[in-house]
Every structure is written in structure tokens, then in C-alpha cells.
Amino acid sequence: MKKNGKIEKVSEKTIGRLSLYRRAMDKLAKEGRDFAFSHEIAHMSGATPDQVRRDIMVLGYSGSPNRGYSVAELSKSIGEFLDDLDVQKVVLVGVGNLGRAILSYFTGKRPKLSIIACFDNDTEKTGRVINGCRCYPMSQLQDVINENSASIAIMAVPFSASQEVADRLTHSGIKGILNFTPVSIKVPHGIHVEDIDMTMALEKVAFYSRQKPQGQLLERRTNDKAGH
Amino acid sequence: MKKNGKIEKVSEKTIGRLSLYRRAMDKLAKEGRDFAFSHEIAHMSGATPDQVRRDIMVLGYSGSPNRGYSVAELSKSIGEFLDDLDVQKVVLVGVGNLGRAILSYFTGKRPKLSIIACFDNDTEKTGRVINGCRCYPMSQLQDVINENSASIAIMAVPFSASQEVADRLTHSGIKGILNFTPVSIKVPHGIHVEDIDMTMALEKVAFYSRQKPQGQLLERRTNDKAGH
DNA sequence: TCATATTCGTGACATCTTTCACATTGTGTA
DNA sequence: TACACAATGTGAAAGATGTCACGAATATGA
Ligand SMILES: NC(=O)c1ccc[n+]([C@@H]2O[C@H](COP(=O)([O-])OP(=O)(O)OC[C@H]3O[C@@H](n4cnc5c(N)ncnc54)[C@H](O)[C@@H]3O)[C@@H](O)[C@H]2O)c1
Ligand SMILES: NC(=O)c1ccc[n+]([C@@H]2O[C@H](COP(=O)([O-])OP(=O)(O)OC[C@H]3O[C@@H](n4cnc5c(N)ncnc54)[C@H](O)[C@@H]3O)[C@@H](O)[C@H]2O)c1
Numbered sequence: 029m030k031k032n033g034k035i036e037k038v039s040e041k042t043i044g045r046l047s048l049y050r051r052a053m054d055k056l057a058k059e060g061r062d063f064a065f066s067h068e069i070a071h072m073s074g075a076t077p078d079q080v081r082r083d084i085m086v087l088g089y090s091g092s093p094n095r096g097y098s099v100a101e102l103s104k105s106i107g108e109f110l111d112d113l114d115v116q117k118v119v120l121v122g123v124g125n126l127g128r129a130i131l132s133y134f135t136g137k138r139p140k141l142s143i144i145a146c147f148d149n150d151t152e153k154t155g156r157v158i159n160g161c162r163c164y165p166m167s168q169l170q171d172v173i174n175e176n177s178a179s180i181a182i183m184a185v186p187f188s189a190s191q192e193v194a195d196r197l198t199h200s201g202i203k204g205i206l207n208f209t210p211v212s213i214k215v216p217h218g219i220h221v222e223d224i225d226m227t228m229a230l231e232k233v234a235f236y237s238r239q240k241p242q243g244q245l246l247e248r249r250t251n252d253k254a255g256h
Numbered sequence: 257m258k259k260n261g262k263i264e265k266v267s268e269k270t271i272g273r274l275s276l277y278r279r280a281m282d283k284l285a286k287e288g289r290d291f292a293f294s295h296e297i298a299h300m301s302g303a304t305p306d307q308v309r310r311d312i313m314v315l316g317y318s319g320s321p322n323r324g325y326s327v328a329e330l331s332k333s334i335g336e337f338l339d340d341l342d343v344q345k346v347v348l349v350g351v352g353n354l355g356r357a358i359l360s361y362f363t364g365k366r367p368k369l370s371i372i373a374c375f376d377n378d379t380e381k382t383g384r385v386i387n388g389c390r391c392y393p394m395s396q397l398q399d400v401i402n403e404n405s406a407s408i409a410i411m412a413v414p415f416s417a418s419q420e421v422a423d424r425l426t427h428s429g430i431k432g433i434l435n436f437t438p439v440s441i442k443v444p445h446g447i448h449v450e451d452i453d454m455t456m457a458l459e460k461v462a463f464y465s466r467q468k469p470q471g472q473l474l475e476r477r478t479n480d481k482a483g484h
Numbered sequence: 485t486c487a488t489a490t491t492c493g494t495g496a497c498a499t500c501t502t503t504c505a506c507a508t509t510g511t512g513t514a
Numbered sequence: 515t516a517c518a519c520a521a522t523g524t525g526a527a528a529g530a531t532g533t534c535a536c537g538a539a540t541a542t543g544a
Binding site for chain 3: 037039041042076078079082092093094095
């Protein structure tokens, strides 16, 4: 996205952090702040000032020395980079415990992302409006997706249905999937899948939270070279 | 974890994938499989065979050429590496939509991780058993954590309470936090925090699922050196 | 028993990501 | 207007992670 024609590869990590920076900007905007320094953004986003500045480079937007970044302009720049021009339509498949939580959470969270329908194969759930979202039977998956040009799906079905649902979604024209099931789904080339694996995350926490008292040394910021 | 005394740094990514491999092993075990090849494990876990073999190296466990890895032994090896000897006790703070989904999901999922209590500041929820988990008022946070030697916490409170709850958890002796709130919490050195940020994940999917038709080139395996 | 096909283990290499360090440049001040 | 400051932008080094490639090991079947 550099000024010159050269196409620069933007790392996936950077994409993620830009989303975080924008959220930070929106928070600062609510507080009435007009400018923010890279170190403030870093602090709010769990990054480093260096990283923040480097990430922002890809936007083509520049802050000003000694004043930092304009909160409004940075948020706008990130939006121009991350968001589509149109609203992107999202569907959710699997309206169970997790699916309902997600529905209640995401509704209206981001102006450019709209959950327009949800699907389930349980007739108790279909035909109703759940957490503000109309629930359709699976038989209408393809039609609803096509009629609304939905391009994104959130999967919260039982793991046993995971691959089958993924197949139906991609056949229906879905271009990206946020996958909450603990299964590595196979999709055609060009479809983006983002996995959220809570069990893995919890096991990571468990691993790092034990053996700390006398365990191996982790990241440090001390200046005394490892305690002798 | 090399055979010689040298402590080898194990990457965080590897820790995560080992958790995935174990899940794959447990699945294969259920299917009655005795051995698995690195490429099978890779396929099930969304990794590459190289990665799988390299990750498994840190365990000190070896498969056998032409037969692969013993499903039972690999699972056991991963357990010895990842798990604590004792069961690690987990508490959950914030029994809202997401908190309840998590409770219903994690209960009994991993034998070495047990959610022993949950907490909320809503008197409608405290004093009851929710999804099989006793819910305490926040005033009892420290006592319950100490009495049970809980070392891990899952945070699913509103973002506004995020930092305050994190502070109370670390003061109570919690060593690791799985943070679902969209806030970068600050914790004392040595406490591990794992963030799950669904909004960021969804925005990443949204980014990669648009502009694909004629967008910039993503991962490739071409041999023509990018257009000059 | 020996040749063959297959898979593992791992050093070396390639790539991706972060951090360092410093010249650059607006900003506020005298 | 000129000066000092504080933060930015960015090459380059360092570090982390992923991939390649090949020797070693092992099951299989002639
Ligand atoms: N609940 C959590 O906190 C949590 C955490 C991590 C992962 N997950 C994963 O998320 C998924 C859903 O979890 P949950 O707790 O909401 O489960 P759940 O059983 O409460 O919900 C699953 C929903 O999917 C529906 N469903 C089943 N088969 C379907 C099909 N073929 N097509 C469409 N819908 C179908 C069911 O009717 C149900 O409404 C699971 O894969 C689970 O592993 C959940
Ligand atoms: N629901 C989702 O799918 C989802 C997705 C992503 C992130 N999150 C995040 O997870 C958190 C919880 O989301 P939710 O949808 O479950 O919200 P929720 O409002 O349904 O639940 C929040 C719970 O926390 C309790 N609570 C409030 N203040 C508290 C305090 N100071 N101490 C202890 N408990 C307190 C409330 O009584 C309530 O039970 C939020 O930070 C949200 O941003 C939720």
C-alpha cells in the first residue's frame, strides 16, 4: 500500500493489530482525545511503540512528530485499509450456547460488519428470531447467503458437523470463515479461515502458569543479566 | 527438553500446536488407531508434516520410521510435557452470555484442568449453581482461589471491569489468565495472559475475504520473482 | 537375506517478524 | 526567527519460525 506502485506484503499479524489500534482510537475519540502517541496506542493494544509505528506505515498515513497521530485520521485510515466499501454481510451457523453469545455480542459492534442471518438444524430454533437475528433452517443456507451476498460465516456447530458445514458454506459462495470448532476444516484455495480454539488457548495458559516459580526464564525487561 | 542438560527454548507456537496434536491423538485413539504418520497429524491439525516432526522433537519422544508415532505414547508424551502433575484449578469471572457458554463447554473437557468455581457481581447469579459450576460473589474471590489453590482464571466480564478484575486475580495468586475482554490488561511480571479477541478475528476474516477476486497476491508457490 | 519403499530426525537454509538505533522533522518557546 | 525537544519513519540487525533436503532407520516382500 506504499505510495509508489510497488505492492508491499502486509503481514497477517499487522492486520490483526491494526484492528486493535482502531479500537483504541475509537475509545480515545469517545474520551475526547484528538491526538495519540505511538506509545499510548501501544500500551492500549498490548504492542510496542516500534510495532505501532511500523504497522501504521502500511497505511500510508503519517503522524506528526511531537504531536503523534490524529485520532480521527488514524481511525479513518485504518478503516480505509481494513474495511470494504460496502457493508460485509455475515452469517452464523450453529445457534447453541456459543452461537447465541456471539449473536448478542457482535450485533451492531462494527458498522461495516453485519450479521444478517443465523442457521441451525434444530427445529426448536429455526423460524424464530434469536438475539435479534432471524434463524433459518439449514435447507435455506445457500439461498439466504446468495440473496444477501453474504461473504463471511461464523461456525459454531458441533465438531462432528464441522467439515460438512464448511463445505456447504464454501459452495454457497462464502469467502471467509471464523471457525470456533476444534477441527481443522479444509476449504478450497482462496477461502480464508480463522480459527479460534479456546481449548488450545486454555492449555497454553495452563502450561505457562505452572512451573513459573523456578521455571525457565521468559521474556524480561530487567537490566541485570539474569539473576546469579 | 533435549537429552543433554541444555535447556532449549520452546516456542509459544509449538506449545499451542502440541495441544492440537494431542487432541488429534485422542481422536485417533477413539477410532482405534495405534499409529499415526506426521502427515496425518499435520492434516488433522492444520500444520505441515515438517512442523509436526519438529514440534515433537521437543518432547524427546521418537516415532519409528515407516510406522509413524504410537498414538498412545505420543499423547502420553505430550501430556507429560504440557500438563502439570496435579490437576490445575481454573476459575471463571463473569457469568454472562459468554461465561455460561464457556462453562458448559469446558466442564470435563480436559482431565488436568478443572473449573472449580465462577464469580459474578450480579446477585441474581451468585449463590446458585450455573451449568454445573457454583457461582460466588466477587467478595469471596480471594478466599475461594486460595482455599482451592486455583492458578488459572478465565475473564469474561465487561471490558469496563477488565483491569480491576485482573488486578484482583493477580493479587489473589492467579498465575495465568485467559482474557476474553477486548482490553489489553496489565499484569505483574511472570503472569501469563492469553487474549482471545473475537472482534479482531472477525475483522481479519473480513479483510481477507474481500478483494480476493483480483486483489493482491497471497501465499503462492510460483517461481517467477514478483513482477518488477 | 537383501533390495525397496517409506517415514522419521535434524542440520542448514529461507522467510517472516520484531527490535534497535538514529536521522528527520514538526512543535512549542524564547 | 532560531533553538531545543520529543516523537516519528525507517534501514538494518537480530530473533523467531517455518521449510527443505537428505541420511538413517524400519517395515515389507521377493
Ligand atoms: N461453548 C463454548 O464456549 C465453546 C468453546 C469453544 C469451542 N466451542 C465449539 O463451538 C461449537 C459449538 O459449541 P456450543 O457450546 O455452542 O454447542 P451447542 O451444542 O450448544 O450448539 C451447537 C448448535 O449447533 C446446532 N447444530 C448441530 N448440528 C448442526 C448442523 N449439522 N447444522 C447446523 N446446526 C447444527 C445445534 O442444534 C446447536 O444449536 C462446538 O464445535 C464447540 O466445540 C464452544
Ligand atoms: N458474548 C460474546 O460472544 C463475546 C465475544 C467476544 C468478547 N466478549 C467479551 O466478553 C465479555 C463478556 O461478554 P458477555 O457477552 O458474556 O457479557 P455479559 O454482559 O453477558 O456478561 C458479563 C457478566 O459479567 C458480570 N459482571 C459485570 N461486572 C462485573 C464485575 N465487576 N465483576 C464480576 N462480574 C461482573 C455481569 O453480571 C455479567 O454476568 C465482555 O468483555 C465482552 O466484550 C464477549
